[in-house]
Amino acid sequence: xxxxxxxxxxxxxxxxxxxxxxxxxxxxxxxxxxxxxxxxxxxxxxxxxxxxxxxxxxxxxxxxxxxxxxxxxxxxxxxxxxxxxxxxxxxxxxxxxxxxxxxxxxxxxxxxxxxxxxxxxxxxxxxxxxxxxxxxxxxxxxxxxxxxxxxxxxxxxxxxxxxxxxxxxxxxxxxxxxxxxxxxxxxxxxxxxxxxxxxxxxxxxxxxxxxxxxxxxxxxxxxxxxxxxxxxxxxxxxxxxxxxxxxxxxxxxxxxxxxxxxxxxxxxxxxxxxxxxxxxxxxxxxxxxxxxxxxxxxxxxxxxxxxxxxxxxxxxxxxxxxxxxxxxxxxxxxxxxxxxxxxxxxxxxxxxxxxxxxxxxxxxxxxxxxxxxxxxxxxxxxxxxxxxxxxxxxxxxxxxxxxxxxxxxxxxxxxxxxxxxxxxxxxxxxxxxxxxxxxxxxxxxxxxxxxxxxxxxxxxxxxxxxxxxxxxxxxxxxxxxxxxxxxxxxxxxxxxxxxxxxxxxxxxxxxxxxxxxxxxxxxxxxxxxxxxxxxxxxxxxxxxxxxxxxxxxxxx
Amino acid sequence: xxxxxxxxxxxxxxxxxxxxxxxxxxxxxxxxxxxxxxxxxxxxxxxxxxxxxxxxxxxxxxxxxxxxxxxxxxxxxxxxxxxxxxxxxxxxxxxxxxxxxxxxxxxxxxxxxxxxxxxxxxxxxxxxxxxxxxxxxxxxxxxxxxxxxxxxxxxxxxxxxxxxxxxxxxxxxxxxxxxxxxxxxxxxxxxxxxxxxx
Numbered sequence: 001x002x003x004x005x006x007x008x009x010x011x012x013x014x015x016x017x018x019x020x021x022x023x024x025x026x027x028x029x030x031x032x033x034x035x036x037x038x039x040x041x042x043x044x045x046x047x048x049x050x051x052x053x054x055x056x057x058x059x060x061x062x063x064x065x066x067x068x069x070x071x072x073x074x075x076x077x078x079x080x081x082x083x084x085x086x087x088x089x090x091x092x093x094x095x096x097x098x099x100x101x102x103x104x105x106x107x108x109x110x111x112x113x114x115x116x117x118x119x120x121x122x123x124x125x126x127x128x129x130x131x132x133x134x135x136x137x138x139x140x141x142x143x144x145x146x147x148x149x150x151x152x153x154x155x156x157x158x159x160x161x162x163x164x165x166x167x168x169x170x171x172x173x174x175x176x177x178x179x180x181x182x183x184x185x186x187x188x189x190x191x192x193x194x195x196x197x198x199x200x201x202x203x204x205x206x207x208x209x210x211x212x213x214x215x216x217x218x219x220x221x222x223x224x225x226x227x228x229x230x231x232x233x234x235x236x237x238x239x240x241x242x243x244x245x246x247x248x249x250x251x252x253x254x255x256x257x258x259x260x261x262x263x264x265x266x267x268x269x270x271x272x273x274x275x276x277x278x279x280x281x282x283x284x285x286x287x288x289x290x291x292x293x294x295x296x297x298x299x300x301x302x303x304x305x306x307x308x309x310x311x312x313x314x315x316x317x318x319x320x321x322x323x324x325x326x327x328x329x330x331x332x333x334x335x336x337x338x339x340x341x342x343x344x345x346x347x348x349x350x351x352x353x354x355x356x357x358x359x360x361x362x363x364x365x366x367x368x369x370x371x372x373x374x375x376x377x378x379x380x381x382x383x384x385x386x387x388x389x390x391x392x393x394x395x396x397x398x399x400x401x402x403x404x405x406x407x408x409x410x411x412x413x414x415x416x417x418x419x420x421x422x423x424x425x426x427x428x429x430x431x432x433x434x435x436x437x438x439x440x441x442x443x444x445x446x447x448x449x450x451x452x453x454x455x456x457x458x459x460x461x462x463x464x465x466x467x468x469x470x471x472x473x474x475x476x477x478x479x480x481x482x483x484x485x486x487x488x489x490x491x492x493x494x495x496x497x498x499x500x501x502x503x504x505x506x507x508x509x510x511x512x513x514x515x516x517x518x519x520x521x522x523x524x525x526x527x528x529x530x531x532x533x534x535x536x537x538x539x540x541x542x543x544x545x546x547x548x549x550x551x552x553x554x555x556x
Numbered sequence: 557x558x559x560x561x562x563x564x565x566x567x568x569x570x571x572x573x574x575x576x577x578x579x580x581x582x583x584x585x586x587x588x589x590x591x592x593x594x595x596x597x598x599x600x601x602x603x604x605x606x607x608x609x610x611x612x613x614x615x616x617x618x619x620x621x622x623x624x625x626x627x628x629x630x631x632x633x634x635x636x637x638x639x640x641x642x643x644x645x646x647x648x649x650x651x652x653x654x655x656x657x658x659x660x661x662x663x664x665x666x667x668x669x670x671x672x673x674x675x676x677x678x679x680x681x682x683x684x685x686x687x688x689x690x691x692x693x694x695x696x697x698x699x700x701x702x703x704x705x706x707x708x709x710x711x712x713x714x715x716x717x718x719x720x721x722x723x724x725x726x727x728x729x730x731x732x733x734x735x736x737x738x739x740x741x742x743x744x745x746x747x748x749x750x751x752x753x754x
Contacts, residue, residue: 110576186583190576198571220583224590231591232598235692240682243598243692249605249685258594 028112029527030097033119035423037094040123042494044086047130049490051079056447056480062468072464073147078129080150081170084266085177086126088404091412092273093122093184096212098423100188102518102525103206105197105534110190118183125177132169146170149462151259154244154252157233168237171230178227185219188212197517199536203297204556206516206539207290208276210297214304215272218265221308226262229255253318260311267403268307272300274411275342278364281411281418282346284514285361286353289540289552292345299338299345306335316384317391325384332382339375343368358512359433363414366441370406377402377452392462395455401448413440413493420497421511425523426504432496436489443485450478515540577730585737588700592741595696596748599689603753606684615677618750622665623742626701629658630739633708633732643722649715655735656712659705666698690749697745700738707731 024032055075058066067075097115101108109115129146136144146166148156157167192213196205205213232243233255242248244255283290290296312320312328320328346368355361377399381387390396413436420428454472466472510519517534518525520542538544538552603612636651670691673679681691711728714720 111580182587186580186587189583190580193579194573194576196573220587221590224587225594228591228594231696232595232692235681235688241688241692242682242685243688249602249607250688251601254598254601258598261594 026116028108028116030101030109030112030115031423031525031527033115034094034096034098036119037090037097037122040119040126041087041090041094042497044082044090044126045490046494048079048082048087049487051075051082053483053487055079056483058464059466059476060480061477062466062473064465067464069464070147073149073462074145076462077146077149077152077170081129081146081173082126083404084150084270085174086122086129088270088408089177089181090122092215092270093118093181095273095277095412095415095419096188096215097184099419099518100191100209100212101195102422102521102529103209103516104192104195104200105517105530105536106191106195107529109187110194111187114183115187118180118187121180121183122177123180125173125175125180128169128173128176132166132173136166136169137164151256151263152233153259154250154255155246157237157255158245159237168234171233171237175227175230175234178223178230181219181223182227185216185223188216189220192216197530197534197536203294204536204539207279207293207296208273208516211272211276211279211300214300215269215276218269218272218304218307222262222265222269225258229258229262232258253315256315256318257312260314263314264311265307267400268303270408271403272303274367274408275300277411277415277418278346278367280514280516281360281364281414282349284418284512285356285358285364286350287356288349288353289543290345291348291351292341293539295341296345299341302338303335306331306338310335313382313387316387329382329384333379336375336379336382343372343375358417359428359430359437360414360418360512362434362437363410363417366437367407367410367414370402370410370444374399374402374407390455392460393455394451394459394461397461398448398451398455401451405444406448410444413437416493416497418512420500421507422518422523422525424501424504425507426500427507427511428500428504429496432492432499436492436496438489439485439492440489443482443487443489446482446485447479448482450475450482454479510542513546515542517541520545575726575730577727578733581730581733585733588737589741592696592744595689595693596744599693599748599753602685602689606686608684610677610679610683610686612686612690612749613754615673615679616750616754618746619665619669622662623746625658625665626662626739626742629655629662630736632658633735637725637729637732640722640725640728645715645720645722649712652708652712652715656705656708659701659708659735663698663701663705666694666701670694693745694749697738697741700741704735704738707734 024036027033027036054067055072058064058072097109100106132145136146144164144166146152146169148162148167148170152167152170155161157171192205192209202210232241235241236243236245242250244250244252246252279290279296310328310332312324313332316325316328346364357365377395381390381396381399417428417433420426454475457471457475459466459470459472459476466476507523509521509523512519517536520534521530534541536544538556540552544551544553632651632655636648636655639645639648639651679687679690681687708731711720711731714724
């Protein structure tokens, strides 16, 4: 509460640093928490990127010994856990926090203090995870950071195989950030259902809001099982229980089910907001209204439902019954249908539009192609016999990085370039942005296009080195070279953020001539968001405002 | 530029949205239901898979009396809310305190059952798979009852410091949704542990 009163009285920017930091730590404002989430994600993006770089340098050629096998295990575990839980999730929640209340004309999230609590629980999770580097040894002098892989299959996580506290930090970290995620999801759903401005019926919400609504529902249904499984693992490790203890009749496969009941919907948790970014950016830069809005909404809901019933395609190689295999093959293939509908809708939006290739649009167009490829390799992996051949190979690694980097991260970069002017009132530099795009684009394709090939040639994931002469050497070299381009791209991005924050050209309220409510208020938005509660009549309220002679509500 | 007046469409003046307390509580209940589902699935999956004794049929006795108490507390909290919406504060307080009492009796029942299992039957959480799943599932539920009781007690503190008024009925209804949920979960847990699992 105090932060609001301070900000309202507009104290000069020169107040002491301690006071300003205190405002950020105690804030309950959705915009500030959104920025905190995103900064948190960016810090961990750098950390996770360093871990990936270490792995790629180790694999640059056969028989390298940059790191030991033990350190390599820690690197892939920390890289996976960090990127999913402390980069992708906070990025998604940060944008949702910042944008959803603005887009529906609300003052704040429904539960501002729950919002702050959720952020700090997630932050605590990140601290738990990285404290393991120092505290993982425990009294046993064994272990450091977690090294059980990001899905931590039993019985690797049992006391016998995970001495010390590394696995405890891993499970506490995920439990803590899980509580934060569920809190934020409750907040997002309640905000969307209960705080829309007059006239904004469900059918008139911006698509980003719709996608975040379904995302939050998925978080509630998917992260809760993960938290339950983490509680069981904690009980196993601390109280000597036997949930996943195969020696006492427990089952390792049960952990796999529980983890992937979370793990697969999680992909949709991350990709739906990315679809949201694309669905806001592509229409604005094509100068056309979104094609097939109702179908987009229905496809989103369909993805939500089907996404809850595909998890065991991660377990084809474990050995399930023919019936289970068939079910999960079919459900996994079925999800390609609503996803395909979305791709056609974005293409139809661009078709015949006056396309402007600004940096946000460049990232979104790249996303369209890359996400298509990611979806196609996904369909190949949905075929159980093909998966038996390629499961746990670099083909799988290439596939899901195509989704997460090529799909989610690319649209997130687009979102940065698109909404940065709203958040800081300054444009991100276009030259640096174009350099960022091309370097990252080239690096992405060098790394992840060529990563499919050693996978097809039989290279398993998570090996710390390999023999020469298996035909993997050149491909691995190319993959690692791509990392250098990606790192350079990220460097330009970071420079761009800092430089534009300090010296960027002033953007005005509505630099892209956009149509959703957030562009109607000043940049950066005032603490109270809207001085007068807006009233909307169509899906593009600012179009109606700018074109009173031809408003959208005549056609919707 | 901070306002977007785009002409008032008809019907916008009676713009009504669901109460955020209720929606938030429904979301929380959905999340909790998912957590309980995982624990129930684990319980059912591990029925009969314990390698050593004791087995459920040797040691478990259905706590009928305590179950009736907990289910009755759903009724009493409902009556209490009817009273506060009518503005009858003292009647509300009596029913509310009875709810707390019934919840407390239920927790006592769980404690007594656990005491007997641990010290007479020698069943702990690490004895076998039955112990693991039993104490986890029943314990998770008892934890939720405890949280609910703490919330109910907080409300009664507000009552005794005369800060509770009739217009708070809506908030208490949101709290009662949680209490009803905890009761419904007990019906599931009871069925799984004392009926199917024995």
